[in-house]
């Protein structure tokens with residue numbers, strides 16, 4: 115794949131590292147329209163670049179941002195100007211100005227302020243309180259909007275504008291249930307719902323009932339679908355894969371993340387793609403379950419021999 119394009123907005127659930135894998139799975143089928151009921155930052159579609167796409171999310175700020183790009187209310191030069199000017203004020207106030215912008219954004223929802231907050235808040239997180247207000251604190255860093263960063267962000271905005279202009283994209287702020295009502299058999303639906311039990315915020319909560327509903331809609335739609343989820347981490351497995359998604363094909367990818375600085379403190383998670391069509395290296399969910407029960411697999415569709423002790427998984431709960 116070409117160089118991965120990183121969108122200007124950040125989020126904790128962003129799939130940048132999995133884009134190539136999702137893209138290679140998507141390339142196994144023909145479809146007329148790409149549909150994302152949970153678009154988030156949009157990184158997956160913006161890299162796959164389908165000709166036609168329906169991009170939806172329950173978070174109005176994400177949709178407003180991309181609609182503003184599409185309508186040219188936001189351009190890379192406007193972003194450059196805004197972040198440079200606001201960055202100077204932030205620097206002068208020693209960070210206090212961040213909270214002024216946050217209050218302003220929570221009153222008027224300006225997409226340029228959304229971008230400013232996304233790029234200066236703690237860990238690039240996206241979190242909203244019970245009233246729907248953005249509530250992530252400032253991430254202190256000297257000269258947060260240095261020239262090089264402002265240029266990088268405005269280039270990202272320019273690149274995403276081109277991608278949107280080159281296709282037929284529709285952005286809608288709506289619940290996934292409304293998006294699923296619009297799908298048909300020639301669509302490819304990429305679903306990346308919030309992970310059950312992970313975190314809850316105003317625009318981003320998820321229940322077992324919704325997971326089942328999502329499955330029912332996808333199954334009856336006759337559309338091809340790809341669903342992102344996780345299969346296991348060091349502590350537990352995602353049992354919903356074996357209950358709600360039991361009729362799917364599954365392919366998995368091991369992903370490491372670091373906790374602290376030590377090399378030993380690596381935690382692995384198995385990301386999973388569930389599909390209703392065959393993709394390279396997939397097996398049926400039922401087959402995966404049997405392999406795990408027979409301890410023939412370390413939760414991956416390809417059998418592996420592990421030497422590292424941190425990869426010895428607990429198979430409890432299956």
Ligand SMILES: C[S@@+](CC[C@H](N)C(=O)[O-])C[C@H]1O[C@@H](n2cnc3c(N)ncnc32)[C@H](O)[C@@H]1O
Pocket residue numbers: 125127128129130151152153154155156157158170171172173288289290291306307308309317318319320
């Ligand atoms: C895991 S994130 C998607 C991340 C995205 N694939 C990316 O790479 O940036 C899940 C998204 O689902 C949205 N969401 C949560 N509940 C929703 C619902 N009921 N209907 C539509 N979108 C929802 C959240 O706002 C969030 O953007």
